[in-house]
Amino acid sequence: MQIKKFREMVNLLKRQNRFYATRLKNLPTVKTLEDLTRYPVTLKKELQEDQAKHPPYGTNLTYPLNYYIHYHQTSGTTGKPLKVLDTRESWDWWGKCWKDVYEAAGVSDNDRIFLAFSFGPFIGFWGAYRGAELLGALSIPGGGQTTEQRLNMIMETEATVLVCTPTYALRLGEVAEELGIDLSSSPIKKTIHAGEPGGSIPAIRKRIEDIWGAECYDHAGLSEVGAHSFSCEVRQGLHINELEFIAEVIDPETGEMVEEGEKGELYLTNLGRWGFPVIRYRTGDLVKHSGYDCPCGRRHLFLAEGIIGRVDDMVTIRGVNVFPSAIESIIREITSAEFRITAYTRDEMDELLIEIEEDGDTIQKLGHEIRNRLGIRADIRKVEKGSLPRFELKAKRFVDERVKK
Ligand SMILES: [Zn+2]
Known part of the structure; x- marks a missing residue:
């Protein structure tokens, strides 16, 4: 299925996407996942240079500009922020990937999801919002408020799921303690974390779970790629959503695929964001290839420890x-x-x-x-x-x- 989607996407990009059309010229048709390794990688720097050369949005656009409905940008920690655009289809795809994150954490349409996040140009929690909408859960936007106001709102609205960065879950805990609020008796049953690693670091997960009296789930995504990973009930790391992405774990020294149990850089190809695709995108994230046998029964690539860090850190x-x-x-x-x-x-x-x-x-x-x-x-x-x-x-x-x- 991954190969089928990939081939369909490549055929479209060859015709309609200026950024990829030249890169994909004269490449053999992908028949197996091994063939994919003959395709060139995509670097963030190349996308940034393309936008500098063709301002403001660059040439990695498969459709005319009026097809796009969402604008986001990367945080700018590594160079100038990259502008990413989504069409209606690719925005629904983002939402669907986030719905998968919720469902893997056992969140349902009975839940009330508190999004402790300022709704700025960063994509992460907008995707979480769209996903909650598709799931049919009640979304509670927690933007534009102080930490204290957010704590009160979580209690008032009887929110059952908290979505925020791991850092902010701890920060809420710090402020709650100052205010004498016992969060372990709050209505929050599950916390889902994005935006930075931590939800898969055992000590951080345990600290968040102790503070909130809740189960803590990890998630990883990238503005330029998609919401690519989720925690299952085992909660010891991340699964790649292989229905929507092709993942490779590559040894940064040799450029070869690592064996199971080894660490390497995560390369991702997204299969549902045809308006702003990336092929073999070098995420710079270090992960451990942990095979396909998770006790939860899913056969999606498992990454014990989640995102371990940045390769160059x-x-x-x-x-x-x-x-x-x-x-x-x-x-x-x-x-x-x-x-x-x-x-x-x-x-x-x-x-x-x-x-x-x-x-x-x-x-x-x-x-x-x-x-x-x-x-x-x-x-x-x-x-x-x-x-x-x-x-x-x-x-x-x-x-x-x-x-x-
Ligand atoms: Zn699992």
Whole structure:
């Protein structure tokens, strides 16, 4: 089915999509998924350059501009924000992918879904909103409010499902505690997280579940690709929605597909967004290929640990490779306090600084755990409570000051 959809899409793009027409010229017809590996990859940089060259929307448009009904843009953490457009069909496809996320989490039309998110140009929660509509659940928009107002609204409306970033679920918990609200007795039964990894990091998931007295589910998506993954009831990672995407896990060093159990970069091809398609898109996200045998019975590619981090976030401290997410995981086993990790270079060596709004005892414990479990020594410093930035969306707790080779 994936090959059938892919071939139909390629035929259309060859005729109608200027960005892909030249790239797809003279390529053999895909008969098996292996054939796909002969197709060129798509880089975010190429889409950005295309839009710079053909402003404002670039040439990755399969239809005339008046067919498009939704505008979104990427966050701009890596270069100029990319503008992405959706037609009515591709917007419904986004909604359908989000409906799959809800259904895998056991959410139904009986639920009331609170979207704790400001409805700006970032696509994530607009998709969640469309998905809730398709599901037939009651959507409660939580935009344009303070954290305190949102907490009151969750209680008032008796919302049963909370959709937000993992960071914001913890932030709501922090504010609730200050206000003396016990969230474990709130009507929220399930939390679904998007916008950043965390819902699949065991320590973060447990912390959110403890605060909310609810089951925590992960989801991953990308503005330029789609809502590609969901958590099943096992909740130990993500399934790729292989009805709507083709996923490849590629070794960044060799460019070859990794074996089951190995980590690599996730490449995605979307199969239902023909108005703004991507073929073999390099997500830059590091994942672990965990096979197809999930206890839930689904045969969609499973990614234990979800999105582990960004491929180029890896820091090498005296020969030991470490991802900031591994440090975050250890921090979250110990504390909910806000923190920031900075990687920098000293004498051509990578170094790590961790600033945290915690006291001496916790810092000592943290240093000990990081040394024991990751085999690295980090410089951990106490900072004033409230001095580090707070995030609603796409937390930026890892600051990379290293000189890129
Ligand atoms: Zn599963």
